[in-house]
Amino acid sequence: MSERDSNTGDAHDVTPYAPGAGTVRVDDSGGGIVGNEFAEVGVAVDHSGNGPRLRLEDYRTGRVRNLDALELETIIWLPEERLTQLLDPSTTRWREEPDR
Amino acid sequence: MTAVTDSPLTLRQVEEFLYREARYADEHDYDAWEALWTDDALYWVPAGDATSDPATSMSIIHDNRNRISTRLNQLRTGKRYSQSPPSNLRRILSNIEILGVAGGDTEVGANFVLVESTSRGMETWAGRTTYRLRVVDGEVRLAYKKVLLVNRDQPIRTMAFLI
C-alpha cells in the first residue's frame, strides 16, 4: 500500500511551499526553507562568488543576508544571552531609531 | 503520471462511476459498494498532516481490501451501534477532474459535501477525494480512495459510515 503511494505519489494533495524561481539556489548542499509559524527563511549555499557563502532570505520581506564561514562560526560561538538579545524585536527591526 | 488524454475513461464515464459509488455509500448498500473495489484496494482517510506515512502515523481510516471487508461485515451485523440505526446521508460531488494516469489507473480528483442526519442532529462533512479507477474485464473498479477531510486536523465526530 505504502509502496503504491511512493511510486505514484500524491502530488495533488500536497503543495510544498515553493519560492519564486531563481530566488534561492537549492543545491546539493541541502538548501531549502527553514520555516515555522513565526518566520520563513530560505537557506542556500551560494557558489556565485569566489568561495561559498550562506545565502539567507526572509521570505516575508524579501530581505537577504549573506553570511561567510567566519560569520557563521561566530554565530555558533555567540553566548546564549547575546542571541536572546537579538530576538528582542526592538533590538533589530522594530525600534524607534532609524536604521544606520 | 502521463497526460490526461491517455486515460482509458472519459470524464462522463468517470462521473457515472463516482456518482454510483457515492450513492451506494449514502444508501448503505454495502454489497454493491464492496463489489466496486479491486483486490489491491486502499481506502484511506488521513488525520492531521496529510503527508505523514500511514505505516508509522495514525490515520482515521487506512483499510486494505481485507479490512474493508471486516468493516463492512461489522456494519452488516446490525450491531455496529455507531451505525445502528444508520445515519441518513446525502453527498454532493463536484469539481470532478481526471488528473492523469498512473500505472494504468485513472487518477481522479473531486470535492464533496456530505450531510449526515442522526438523532443527535445534522453534521456537515466536506473534503477532497482522490480516486484511482481501473478497468477490469470491461468494468470500472475502484483501486484507491483517499479522502482528505477539510477538518482532519481538528477533533471530529464519530464517522462510522462510509465516507
Next chain:
Amino acid sequence: MTTTVPDSARATSRPDYAALIEPSRVHGSLYTDPRVFADELERIWYRSWVFVGHESEVPESGDYVRKSIGPQDIIMTRGRDGDVHLVFNRCAHRGNLVCEDARGNANAFRCPYHGWTYRNTGELLGYPYNKGYGGKGNLDLSLGRVPRVDSYRGFVFASLAEDGPTLAEHLGAAAGEIDRLARLSPEGRIDLGAGWLQHRTRANWKLLAENETDGYHPQFVHSSIFSVTGSPIGPLYSDNSTAVTRDLGNGHSENDLRPEFRRHGETLRWFGTSESRVPNYVARMREAYGEAAEDILVEGAPHVMIFPNLFIAEIQVFVIQPLSVDECVQHSTAVQLGGAEELNSRMVSQSIGSVGPAGMLLADDTEMYERNQRGLEMRQPEWLDIRRGMHREALDEDGYRTGAATDETGIRGFWTHYRRLMEVDT
C-alpha cells in the same frame, strides 16, 4: 455595584458531593450539572496531576506541540536546557494566542498581534518599539507557566496547584503499570510520536473514564466486531474469565488480564500474534531481559486508567479532554516501543482499525457515551448503579481491592477518589 456573597451562601450553592456519591450509586446530576463541571475544573483539572503529553512528542530542542489541560490550551516545549516545559498559550500583553500551529520547532515564540517575543520556556525576551515602556527589559511579565511539571518514563504530567501530592504519590501503584508497558520495549523506551486522532464526543468526561476499565460492556458494545473477526478479546471479559478488575487507589484502576494470558502461557497471545511473525523483536527481548522475557512476553501490556485522563489500553494510549459538562475530546494514538520496529507498524495498523472516529471499537464506545449522556437527562430514576461485584471483591496480597473481570470495582475506585477531591474546600 459591589455585592458580597456571604461565605455560607456560597458554600450552600455548591452541590453536596457526599449526598450525591454513595458507595453503590452516584447521582445523575454529576454528569449533567454545569456547576459540577465548574467545580471539577477547579478541584480536579486545575489542581490534581493531569497527563499532558509524552516527551517523545518533543524529541529535539526547540520542538513544541499544542496540548491541553481540560479546556486550557497548553504549549509543551523542549527548551535548550533539554527539559520539557509547559506554558499557557496566552500572550502576557493582551491575551492573544501566541502559537497557532499544532506543532513546530521554535526556540522563541513571537505573538502575531504586537510582536511580543518569548523564549519557549515562557520568558519575555522583548517587545517592539520599547520606548513606549521606557526601554527594554522593563516588564516583569512572561507566558503563564504551569506551576508543577513532572514526568514518569516520559509521560509528562502537570498540576496547576503550587503544592500538593507529588506525581509519584499521585501515580502510586499505577506507575508499575507504566513500567509494564515500558518493559515491552527491549530498550525500555515508550514513544508516543505516531500522531493523535481527535474524536469529539458529546458526553461528560466521567462516562469515558469509568468505561475504560469497565469489563462488563465489551461483550455487548463490541460483539459486532468480536463476531466478525473471531477476536479472543470477548472471553477475557466474561464471568468465566480469570482476569480481575483492580482498584489501584487514587482513582486509578485496571483490568488485569495477566491471569488469562498466564493460563494460556503463550508468548504474544496478548497481541494476537506469535513469535514467528516478529522474530527480531522476540530475539531482542530475550537478549535484553534474559529469562524474565518469557513472563513479559506472555503477560503483555497493561489496561489501566490513570485518573483523571490517561488510559493505557494495551497498545493504545487515550487522553480524555473535557470541554464542558457534556462535551469532550478523546485523543488516541498507538504505542510505539523503542527497538520494536516489527511490533510498531502492527501497533499503528491495529490502532487505526480500532480507535478514533471510525474505529471499529471506539466508534461504538463513543455511541454509548453519547446515548448515555442523553439518557442521563431523563429525570428518573436519578441514580446510576455501580454496585456490581461489591459482594465478591476482596483485597489482594498488596492490599488493593480486586473484583472479577466484569465487576465495577474500578468505577467505585474512581468515585471514591473523585469524592475526596471534590469535597475539599478551596
